[in-house]
Amino acid sequence: MLEFKEEVLSLTKELVQHPSINGTIGERDIAYKIYNYFRELPYFREHPTHLRLCKTEGDERERYNVLALVKGKNADLQETVILMGHMDTVGVEDYGKWKRLAFFPDDLIEHWREGKVQARVRQDIDTGDWICGRGTVDMKSGVAGNIALTRYYAEHLNELNGNILFVSECDEEDNSRGIQSAVKDLLHLAQEEELSYVGAINTDYTSPQFDGDENRYVYLGTVGKLLPSFFIAGKGTHAGQPFEGFDPNLVAVELTARLDYNPEFCDELYGEVTQPPVSLKQTDLKKKYDVQTPLSAFVYYNFFVHSWSPKDVLIRLKGVAEECFAAAVDQYRDRYLRFSRYSGNSRQPLETFQPRVYTYEELYEECLSRFGSEFQRGMHQFAMNLLNEKELDLREYSCKMVEELWNWRGEDTPGIVLFYSSVYFPRIVLSEKDDRERRLIGAVNRAVKEVQPHYSRPIQVRNFFPYISDMSFVAISDDPEGISALQKNMPAWGTKHRMDVEAIQSLDIPVVNIGPYGMDAHKQWERVEVPYSMQVVPNLNFQVIRHLLGM
Structure with a gap:
């Protein structure tokens, strides 16, 4: 040597x-x-x-x-x-x-x-x-x-x-x-x-790679990394009348319980397995203390992939979001009934609502269909103005974009928007x-x-x-559909975040x-x-x- x-x-x-x-x-x-x-x-x-x-x-x-x-x-x-x-x-x-x-x-x-x-x-x-x-x-x-x-x-x-x-x-x-x-x-x-x-x-x-591991490793290729994120809209109410609203943190807890450290979401290829997802942020979006329950929450998870594309991950996690939202609503209703029996008070029936789960692309297309060019111009202007808030990192910028999109939807019902909020x-x-x-x-x-x-x-x-x-x-191993799903479900794409996919594919x-x-x-x-x-x-x-x- x-x-x-x-x-x-x-x-x-x-x-x-x-x-x-x-x-x-x-x-x-x-x-x-x-x-x-x-x-x-x-x-x-x-x-x-x-x-x-x-x-x-x-x-x-x-x-x-x-x-x-x-x-x-x-x-x-x-x-x-x-x-x-x-x-x-x-x-x-x-x-x-x-x-x-x-x-x-x-x-x-x-x-x-x-x-x-x-x-x-x-x-x-x-x-x-x-x-x-x-x-x-x-x-x-x-x-x-x-x-x-x-x-x-x-x-x-x-x-x-x-x-x-x-x-x-x-x-x-x-x-x-x-x-x-x-x-x-x-x-x-x-x-x-x-x-x-x-x-x-x-x-x-x-x-x-584990305790007592004496190997030295050489690697062919690399793991991929995504940051799937969830904007959770609840329904605000006074804390003294909690069942007249819906706390989005209840859904956030369900998501974290389902995804955090869960080997079910490890991606295996060639006999090698990724690390499971882990929570990197979980918060409601209240800016100050008051006795109103939060209107919305924001969570995101580190997600490694070997074979799954950004599209594959969206499909899997939309199903998870639907399951978690349904579980949270069931728990909310069950606890309301238990409280009613415990307190001995006659209660009005809970508001009936169906949990709605969208990808960013789905909600954007729904709003575009309803509001047309006015919506398109409004979202673009909002994105440009948001760039002036220099203290916002990429994740926060993306969350604010989704929050604005949800406001365009204009319905006071709970829901989830699934999107990507960081570099792929x-x-x-x-x-x-x-x-x-x-x-x-x-x-x-x-x-x-x-x-x-x-x-x-x-x-x-x-x-x-x-x-x-x-x-x-x-280089990029994803097909055009996988890359398209990333672009259409990343609110910061083309404004706060740019990635020259064509140049990377040319380099290859x-x-x-x-x-x-x-x-x-x-x-x-x-x-x-x-x-x-x-x-x-x-x-x-x-x-x-x-x-x-x-x-």
Whole structure:
């Protein structure tokens, strides 16, 4: 194996010591740091147009992606492998008393050695094989490995039977504006330099999948991620006359009880199973205290997919919403009868209403049919005005759009609107049936077979990277119906949120993830294992490139 460890370790510490928390000026400046590193290499002095600092489009912040192209010994060869990874990190508030050390791996680990830490953390740091700090595993060690590989090929062009394109993107930890902006840059670069992208290697972090898991994982393709959301309209009343209204929180509770952690909604493909849905928000929409019951509620759930499209998920969850609404109404009526008997008071019959469940598309089409162009203009104007409320995130913006749509409906009866309120991370499924995908799968399997004898723990190849990542934006496995269902049921589509589906489909690169191994990403105890992450991983990727480009 080639010797990469010391170089990647040094680069990792350099990158970690340059804070690049998402949304801060450091996220902008780390792109300059990486750009300036490459600019000093002889190859890029001779080929300055192969190094680019690309500003993100449609971004309220000044941020950049870095692209560095190395053309091999035969400049006429078009086949190109992309090495990709994100530069930004999450924040450091969770570090508590060690916050000031979060970007200084050597100092932080010394304080850990002297302080009180978790048993597993102590076990790892005592081996001397781990470094810690924000971004060490997620994912500056992965970016450092890509820098080292790019530098190696820039100095050994005779070993490159094609081309390497280094891509380091911003904003992965929020809305993935970096990679979505980079898609157009990649298409333009391919046209200008006559490149043919044959595969991409992402180097995002990997972790154990269960207690005691000693495997190191390589992933073919990636999980998809949706945020199905429910706007629940109730009927307000004075708290002293509760049964004259209907509390939407009763339905929200039923939805969460039905969906939260439920394996029934795990998506299985190729023998691999997604994590179940989990609630990320559950709230009513009252803005202040009074004794009126809430008029509406809002809930959303993280939802991973392997084979299901956005359309498939809508179909499943609309049925769930109908069941939950019916259960809530039954419970409401049962408790009214029990209260009537308990209090001994004569009660008027409850108002009879049928729970109504719509997708956003269904309710929009109903209102369009009833109110025509006036409705269409009104919703568009509302959407544009809402953009001026800068403090609204994508989820809140979407909820307000649905609330306005419900107001157009104009009926004082309870109901649910099902919609998507956040960025869709498309699933990517690699198949042996596709020539390019089969070629990449073969290159990965050969690389693992060759490198495994040099590492003591098993390296396993699996089909789906289990976390959301920028991998999702270099190809899309969904069919047109699935994408259409997403667009028509995401209120922010085309206004607050844009995703260039056509550009991603034009790019269409098979992608794998071969990245560093570590623990506790996004947590105080974030750390990365050095021997695997900084020696084995770069060699795995080196071998994948060789086999993919026919060396």
